[in-house]
Amino acid sequence: MQSTNHHPFTKGLLSWYRQHARALPWRQTQDPYAIWLSEVVLQQTRVAQGLPYYLKLLEVFPTVESLAQAEESVLFRHWQGLGYYSRARNLHKTAKLVVSDYHGKFPATYNDLIQLPGVGPYTAAAIASFAFGEAKPVVDGNVFRILARYFGIETDILHSSARKEFTDVAMELIPQDQPAEFNQAIMDFGSLQCSPAPLCASCPLSLTCFAFQQKRIQDFPVKQKKAKQKNRYFNYFILEQGGQVLVRERKERDIWSGLWEFYLVESAQEEELESLVEMDDNLSTMFSNATVQFLKSPKLHILSHQKIYCRAWHVQVPDNLDISNLAGFQWIQPEDFEKLGKSVLLLNLITDNLHLKIFNDSMPR
DNA sequence: AAGGCGGGGCG
DNA sequence: CGCCCAGCCTT
Numbered sequence: 568m569q570s571t572n573h574h575p576f577t578k579g580l581l582s583w584y585r586q587h588a589r590a591l592p593w594r595q596t597q598d599p600y601a602i603w604l605s606e607v608v609l610q611q612t613r614v615a616q617g618l619p620y621y622l623k624l625l626e627v628f629p630t631v632e633s634l635a636q637a638e639e640s641v642l643f644r645h646w647q648g649l650g651y652y653s654r655a656r657n658l659h660k661t662a663k664l665v666v667s668d669y670h671g672k673f674p675a676t677y678n679d680l681i682q683l684p685g686v687g688p689y690t691a692a693a694i695a696s697f698a699f700g701e702a703k704p705v706v707d708g709n710v711f712r713i714l715a716r717y718f719g720i721e722t723d724i725l726h727s728s729a730r731k732e733f734t735d736v737a738m739e740l741i742p743q744d745q746p747a748e749f750n751q752a753i754m755d756f757g758s759l760q761c762s763p764a765p766l767c768a769s770c771p772l773s774l775t776c777f778a779f780q781q782k783r784i785q786d787f788p789v790k791q792k793k794a795k796q797k798n799r800y801f802n803y804f805i806l807e808q809g810g811q812v813l814v815r816e817r818k819e820r821d822i823w824s825g826l827w828e829f830y831l832v833e834s835a836q837e838e839e840l841e842s843l844v845e846m847d848d849n850l851s852t853m854f855s856n857a858t859v860q861f862l863k864s865p866k867l868h869i870l871s872h873q874k875i876y877c878r879a880w881h882v883q884v885p886d887n888l889d890i891s892n893l894a895g896f897q898w899i900q901p902e903d904f905e906k907l908g909k910s911v912l913l914l915n916l917i918t919d920n921l922h923l924k925i926f927n928d929s930m931p932r
Numbered sequence: 933a934a935g936g937c938g939g940g941g942c943g
Numbered sequence: 944c945g946c947c948c949a950g951c952c953t954t
Contacts, residue, residue: 609949650938
């Protein structure tokens, strides 16, 4: 029995592991070469996907010497289909380096291991603990997720400071006398129990888990959404009739909701004026007899998550054309439009076109 | 500090 | 289709 001064998390985790440990081949060895090989294969790779590659690689290259002597092309052929091919290149580099600089014996400490090509904080901790019993916690996606949930850590795991913070927490939890068991356990726990879609109903740690107790499992780990900068193409038409302009309030669930703007046609890509008019029924009607002028405008407007390519036209609509009932739009005096909230993009557009009579009569500045 | 690198499984 | 996986390296 272990001493009872372990954190409740650690006790519960190790207890769970005694009943649920997966029998994985790289756990049947203490050979740092085999362990290193498995860890590199498993970087960003599911066990089920990496397992056959590991077995085959160990069969073809049973020792670090055999790997070091192999042609890189042979290694690549065996790596093919596994992805992240720089792993194979670094694998070969490290094998040759271990043979040439370390007499074929892997360095035995975290600090030396992490110097090897393709060996980062996670892999160094894994080898150090599994092969040499050094008490360094592994901190991978599983550990981020588990600790964030259990302790309610709000730190964005994509932030540069996150690794240190989570490593510090894990360092407090890892038992000095059985670091390998702890590290294996926390990864099985992350894979089988506290997975991205966790099985809280059967979890022995749920009673002391912050996220579960607060019913906030969905909130952890905190991970900033990738702001996939989308390209958008805004085509503004400043429609004028009898000294008034056609405007509307943006109300949809989108940028600038609540602000006012001119007639907008958004397209999926850059379009010619003719295509835009053709695509838009209202424009088709109004353009039948109108005077159109291409306007200077901000070409590009950048938001945190969107790049907006902008073009604009001024359209003088004939007075005799009745287009009063456009849903959501209204004709307005320019001096009244001036008082309404507008996006910076639109303000810039106006500033660029103060020569238009409707603007220089009404807009201050 | 941010981006790139792969293929596959899952909801 | 987006997210995630036993991360690491480069810029």
